[in-house]
Amino acid sequence: MRRPLPRIRAALGTEAVMAYPFRYILLGMGVALLWAVTAPTLPHAQSLSDTPASRPAGATTNVFASLDPNRPLDALQVRLPDDWALRSVRLLRYGTKTVPTSVHQGNEPGTHLVEVARSLTVPHDLVLRVQLPDTPGTFEWGLQTFVREGETKNPGEREPGETSSLRTVARSAYPVIIKSRPEPDGSNHALSFTDASGALVLREEGRPALGQSASFTIEFWMRTSGLDEVILSTWSGEKSMAYPAEFVVDPGGRLRFYTGRPGEHQALWSASPVADGQWHHVAAVHDASQSRLRLLLDGQAVDSLRGAALPAAPARLPFVLGGRRGQNWTADASPGLFSGYLDELRIWGEARTASTVRRTMNRMLPEMGAGEEPPRRYRLGFEEDPSGMVQNDGEGIRRVPVSHSYRSTLRNLRAESNGQTVTLRWTAESSELEGFVVERSSDGQTFRPVAELTPAEAKRDAASGAPKFSYTEDGVAEQVVFYRIRVKGAEGDGRPAGTIKIGLGGDKWHAPVRLLGNFPNPFSETTTVAFEVDERTPVTLTVFNVQGLEIRKLVNETKSPGYHEVRFDAADLPSGIYFVRLQTPAGKQSDRMVLLK
Numbered sequence: 352m353r354r355p356l357p358r359i360r361a362a363l364g365t366e367a368v369m370a371y372p373f374r375y376i377l378l379g380m381g382v383a384l385l386w387a388v389t390a391p392t393l394p395h396a397q398s399l400s401d402t403p404a405s406r407p408a409g410a411t412t413n414v415f416a417s418l419d420p421n422r423p424l425d426a427l428q429v430r431l432p433d434d435w436a437l438r439s440v441r442l443l444r445y446g447t448k449t450v451p452t453s454v455h456q457g458n459e460p461g462t463h464l465v466e467v468a469r470s471l472t473v474p475h476d477l478v479l480r481v482q483l484p485d486t487p488g489t490f491e492w493g494l495q496t497f498v499r500e501g502e503t504k505n506p507g508e509r510e511p512g513e514t515s516s517l518r519t520v521a522r523s524a525y526p527v528i529i530k531s532r533p534e535p536d537g538s539n540h541a542l543s544f545t546d547a548s549g550a551l552v553l554r555e556e557g558r559p560a561l562g563q564s565a566s567f568t569i570e571f572w573m574r575t576s577g578l579d580e581v582i583l584s585t586w587s588g589e590k591s592m593a594y595p596a597e598f599v600v601d602p603g604g605r606l607r608f609y610t611g612r613p614g615e616h617q618a619l620w621s622a623s624p625v626a627d628g629q630w631h632h633v634a635a636v637h638d639a640s641q642s643r644l645r646l647l648l649d650g651q652a653v654d655s656l657r658g659a660a661l662p663a664a665p666a667r668l669p670f671v672l673g674g675r676r677g678q679n680w681t682a683d684a685s686p687g688l689f690s691g692y693l694d695e696l697r698i699w700g701e702a703r704t705a706s707t708v709r710r711t712m713n714r715m716l717p718e719m720g721a722g723e724e725p726p727r728r729y730r731l732g733f734e735e736d737p738s739g740m741v742q743n744d745g746e747g748i749r750r751v752p753v754s755h756s757y758r759s760t761l762r763n764l765r766a767e768s769n770g771q772t773v774t775l776r777w778t779a780e781s782s783e784l785e786g787f788v789v790e791r792s793s794d795g796q797t798f799r800p801v802a803e804l805t806p807a808e809a810k811r812d813a814a815s816g817a818p819k820f821s822y823t824e825d826g827v828a829e830q831v832v833f834y835r836i837r838v839k840g841a842e843g844d845g846r847p848a849g850t851i852k853i854g855l856g857g858d859k860w861h862a863p864v865r866l867l868g869n870f871p872n873p874f875s876e877t878t879t880v881a882f883e884v885d886e887r888t889p890v891t892l893t894v895f896n897v898q899g900l901e902i903r904k905l906v907n908e909t910k911s912p913g914y915h916e917v918r919f920d921a922a923d924l925p926s927g928i929y930f931v932r933l934q935t936p937a938g939k940q941s942d943r944m945v946l947l948k
Contacts, residue, residue: 881916
């Protein structure tokens with residue numbers, strides 16, 4: 352059952368509460384208006400990620416692109432590499448509503464013409480389901496967009512796949528790295544839903560209660576190529592039922608987190624797809640002290656809003672893996688049953704910070720919460736048979752060995768700058784790795800690879816013998832630059848090990864404390880303030896308005912050496928200019944922040 356239309360609050364200064372489709376449509380309308388004013392003459396197609404996609408060899412999986420036209424588009428042509436097979440094409444208006452298409456073999460090998468009944472005038476997502484070859488390597492698929500000019504025939508009179516009136520508008524290319532499938536070594540197991548014909552209901556004992564007055568964190572690992580599926584849920588699909596949590600892969604492959612009461616639903620979502628056949632870590636956090644919901648993907652915050660639609664009273668509702676409780680599933684159900692893999696489900700009776708989630712998401716934790724009353728921590732791993740913690744058999748759901756590992760391979764990441772060069776340093780936990788990829792960004796959002804380091808380039812720590820890596824970049828022109836590190840492995844480039852923001856220009860790395868500013872800036876509700884400390888020292892971090900009045904004290908304690916981030920929530924503040932001041936015994940530093948609502 353689809354959610355009912357959400358009730359939208361119109362009171363001044365109150366955040367509108369809306370389900371994802373409306374939220375995305377409004378965003379799309381804004382983007383379309385912006386393009387109408389500022390876009391170049393030709394529309395463009397762009398990937399949902401600027402980092403080359405990685406996929407397992409021999410898999411049937413998805414590749415993604417987005418269309419954001421500033422003029423009507425009448426057809427698309429997909430060009431696939433040799434040995435790739437196209438299984439299906441899905442075109443989604445604003446990423447949610449399927450648009451009817453007809454697909455025809457193109458005039459050249461590997462090409463497929465995608466025709467639409469009505470011209471595309473607003474943002475659309477394109478999802479291609481493809482069968483990949485068994486051969487590893489770097490490949491590239493292409494997308495070409497067309498308009499029809501000089502058309503004299505009505506659409507019904509045109510021959511299917513006719514191209515005589517098509518004129519090219521734009522061409523785009525998307526790299527894909529195909530990696531060999533690693534063999535599981537038996538050290539870790541997950542639940543497989545690939546053959547499931549139903550969902551798995553967990554027992555209520557031992558789980559923290561979830562609701563508006565209780566802080567909580569739900570986190571787990573997932574891997575899927577399925578679209579429009581329920582990952583896990585506390586909802587039955589009944590309109591009259593309040594529920595605290597439901598995780599969904601939407602029709603465009605993105606992650607959605609829903610919560611709701613009768614007539615009122617909220618959604619958080621990821622901008623990038625998760626239905627890519629790779630392992631992803633997912634976390635939803637509710638901070639009752641701030642009435643704030645946050646969604647994290649692979650340890651990074653991707654969305655947040657006020658938790659206004661959570662059930663008022665905390666409760667232990669049935670928790671279902673792979674579907675919804677009591678729902679009769681059919682092959683054409685929307686959303687459908689989960690068809691991927693789940694691992695390491697953890698439920699905490701606390702609001703865990705993003706940094707805490709990142710520190711522990713790659714670690715295998717022991718059984719948690721045994722004997723606690725009320726329960727504060729719950730863990731469901733799959734090293735052992737989980738039948739003692741579930742209410743039903745879950746027909747077709749199997750516990751299987753997987754190659755996903757919880758061993759962290761990178762620690763102690765830090766950065767230094769002298770105003771013109773940046774040096775990154777880190778230590779590897781293991782010598783058994785393929786190397787690291789260094790990525791760089793000027794805005795903290797779009798990252799591009801700038802270097803690859805192999806194990807041969809490592810030096811050994813004198814005390815522990817662990818491999819130590821460093822990377823130096825000269826002539827950095829930006830005043831502020833962001834870096835992150837990915838671990839290279841058999842399943843592709845791994846999750847980024849956090850993000851480091853470096854301030855250049857006048858900031859000398861030998862200064863004992865450095866205020867690196869905030870990101871994003873400008874921001875609409877929340878932003879992250881970053882600073883570095885070279886030696887243990889008292890730190891006070893304060894926010895002021897333009898009148899010099901103190902708004903909030905973010906930090907007032909002694910900090911250890913290293914890179915630090917503090918989140919500033921300005922949801923209750925008006926738009927305007929604010930200043931953040933870092934004060935230590937060595938002096939004061941200030942930076943300007945712009946709040947736009």
